[in-house]
Amino acid sequence: MTEYRAKAHGFNSEITAIVEVKNGEILKISAEGEVPNTVGALGVDNWLEEANAEHSVEVDAISGASVSTGALRKATQMAYAEATSGDVDAISSASIHNQPNNYPLLKGKFYEGDIEFDDEYDVIVVGAGGAGLSAAATAAENGASVLAIEKQGIPGGTTSLSGGVMQAAGAGSDPTTQAQVRQYLELSTKAAELLNRFLA
Incomplete structure (x- = not known):
């Protein structure tokens, strides 16, 4: 087994794809560098799960996190192309090349x-x-x-x-607006707790 690495710039940071290959077949794909607790990180995790299930670098980018997962996809394709000297993907039969995705446009x-x-x-x-x-x-x-x-x-x-910031200028003396702000903050806190539990 040999490990190959390539980098591409995602939405938040530079992402490194690590592709473990043996006899031209993908054993495992992992990634480093995506900022934790972001939509991009969640997308990267989902992309990796699907790519590893299919043992392929030809998995589509994830909607809603397409910049980061598109960058990861590009980096894994580049790493796999290095492993196979640019040959056809043994799993998907798709042609592998080092051309970048169209990020940024x-x-x-x-x-x-x-x-x-x-x-x-x-x-x-x-x-x-x-x-x-x-x-x-x-x-x-x-x-x-x-x-x-x-x-x-x-x-x-x-x-x-x-980040869910709410502008509430002039809310200081209006009791109705104050109540709405309090309700928003309570709901936001509950949502943040649920999200943290989901991401943990």
Whole structure:
């Protein structure tokens, strides 16, 4: 048995795939580097479970954690390609290659002088997070021509980094708002306890 390693950048961190191979067959796939207690880590665990059950590097990325699991998938393919000199996957018959997945969608930084763009839209949404995409979809549903732009390599903005923080400015003196804030905090605490138990 020989162990092969390759790295790819996930959503939160660089992920290292470790692929144990014997006679061209995958014995075990594991990973290092994903930030614990994140959606990406949960996705990585699910991806590894399925990949190890199938003894294949051709398992699809996990929806909701596609950046991290897509990176892990790419890294395992690269490691397996090194183990087999780029041969066909003995389990899935899929061709193995070292081409990266399309994360991020834009591979380099672009500057104003590099781009020539001339077009007109009814609505231009800057930021493709939850709010921006909702605004763009609503405008499009109402017949507007829409351009949504995002500075990151993929849509999502900071929505995917939300820690459940609630802005409650001006809640100090309104008893109704105070009660709502207390109820929200109680529910959030219960949800956090359940999540911690699930992730533990």
